[in-house]
Amino acid sequence: MALVNIHFLNLQNNYLFADIAKKVNAFKVMHPKADVISLGIGDVTQPLAPAVVEAMHKAADEMATAEGFHGYGPEQGYDFLREAILKNDFLPRGIHLDIDEVFINDGAKSDTGNFQELLHWDNFVGVTDPIYPVYIDSNVMIGRCGNYRDGRWTNVRYMPTTAENGFMPELPKGRPVDVIYLCYPNNPTGTVITKQELRKWVNYALKNDALILYDAAYQAYIRDPEIPHSIYEIRGARKCAVEFHSFSKTAGFTGVRCGYTIVPKDVSVSTFEDERIPLNQLWLRRQCTKFNGTSYISQRAAEAIYTPEGKKQIQATIDYYMDNAQRMLNRLRVLGYEVYGGENAPYIWMRTPDGMGSWQFFEALLYGANVVCTPGVGFGPSGEGYVRFTAFNSHEKTEEALNRIEAWSKK
Ligand SMILES: *Cc1c(COP(=O)(O)O)cnc(C)c1O
Numbered sequence: 001m002a003l004v005n006i007h008f009l010n011l012q013n014n015y016l017f018a019d020i021a022k023k024v025n026a027f028k029v030m031h032p033k034a035d036v037i038s039l040g041i042g043d044v045t046q047p048l049a050p051a052v053v054e055a056m057h058k059a060a061d062e063m064a065t066a067e068g069f070h071g072y073g074p075e076q077g078y079d080f081l082r083e084a085i086l087k088n089d090f091l092p093r094g095i096h097l098d099i100d101e102v103f104i105n106d107g108a109k110s111d112t113g114n115f116q117e118l119l120h121w122d123n124f125v126g127v128t129d130p131i132y133p134v135y136i137d138s139n140v141m142i143g144r145c146g147n148y149r150d151g152r153w154t155n156v157r158y159m160p161t162t163a164e165n166g167f168m169p170e171l172p173k174g175r176p177v178d179v180i181y182l183c184y185p186n187n188p189t190g191t192v193i194t195k196q197e198l199r200k201w202v203n204y205a206l207k208n209d210a211l212i213l214y215d216a217a218y219q220a221y222i223r224d225p226e227i228p229h230s231i232y233e234i235r236g237a238r239k240c241a242v243e244f245h246s247f248s249k250t251a252g253f254t255g256v257r258c259g260y261t262i263v264p265k266d267v268s269v270s271t272f273e274d275e276r277i278p279l280n281q282l283w284l285r286r287q288c289t290k291f292n293g294t295s296y297i298s299q300r301a302a303e304a305i306y307t308p309e310g311k312k313q314i315q316a317t318i319d320y321y322m323d324n325a326q327r328m329l330n331r332l333r334v335l336g337y338e339v340y341g342g343e344n345a346p347y348i349w350m351r352t353p354d355g356m357g358s359w360q361f362f363e364a365l366l367y368g369a370n371v372v373c374t375p376g377v378g379f380g381p382s383g384e385g386y387v388r389f390t391a392f393n394s395h396e397k398t399e400e401a402l403n404r405i406e407a408w409s410k411k
Helices: 006-010 016-030 050-063 079-093 108-118 134-140 195-208 247-251 279-290 296-304 308-334 358-369 395-409
Strands: 102-105 125-129 156-160 179-183 211-215 241-246 259-262 268-270 276-278 338-341 347-351 386-390
Touching (some): 016 358, 050 296, 050 308, 079 102, 079 259, 108 134, 108 259, 179 195, 195 211, 247 308, 276 279, 308 395
Parallel strands (some): 125 179, 179 211
Antiparallel strands (some): 347 386
């Protein structure tokens, strides 16, 4: 008899964006003529940079020849891309990593979801709340989170980040946390962490022999020169942190699929017998078994991001989105809304007016202004009373959405 992995049955039934889509579709059925603008899902809208497209064409042409054909590549990625990453994303910040510490992935979702496989099932997991749902759900699937009661998992330490604490999570008190997920710039709040605050987490991890899983998917959106782009800017982090990067938000790769994960050789975890096990070797072993590499064409495309033209072009698109974020912050503030984030990240986190629930505001905005936002509570219990807007739409649609929100708010 084939038995199911019962942990999957514990997953909360609906994925947030599926719920949203269902509600938006119900609205569209009732109002077929309405033109709904989505400031909801975190997908990008602008086309790929010309340098990236050129590299993809070139790679495709190579693949059409016997000499240029590439079959299975190295599981951890091609050296040309790993070298470009080290040279451009780390060396200028004074971070010296070895090429074997870079693992090319097919997007950060896979690796942020899969990395927990390397860890014993009863590690105690801590997450900032609200948070990208992948971190918790992937741990639920392996049975690490306990039971779901009143909107939370019994074996997860939620570390609230709200307006009340300036979106700075407090270090866990009481039972130490073994595995800590941090995401900065943050999805969904759009807020960032200073070096000083991040240092507290690194020190906590070193002191408690905890592992930090650091998601830097939005680092390219940082504008403030004081804000760290990588956790390895903090001394000691290479002993306790793994870092995930993605080209999805950096360069519009949501449909191309490429990113990378840094697993320093100094990061290790313990056995019950106090033997230290380096995660770099373990992750390599895991990847060689379960992953056959990111496509050659995607990796050539990613390499092109690091050329002088590529850099300029992707920066222009990031600036374009950040211009939306600025417009949203300005307009929503003038309308009297309490808004956060949006300065070093493409997300605006807004408190719902008059103590409205997240879903209640979501529906009111959908029906009143035909604009889609994401209910904050979908990202965790501390997201209740907030909604997220993304800056990934076009200028025109963003302006139009803001005009509608203004007209609706003034009613
Ligand atoms: C979008 C996003 C990712 C990246 O996903 P990909 O799989 O690389 O497309 C990772 N983490 C967070 C928090 C994200 O929002």
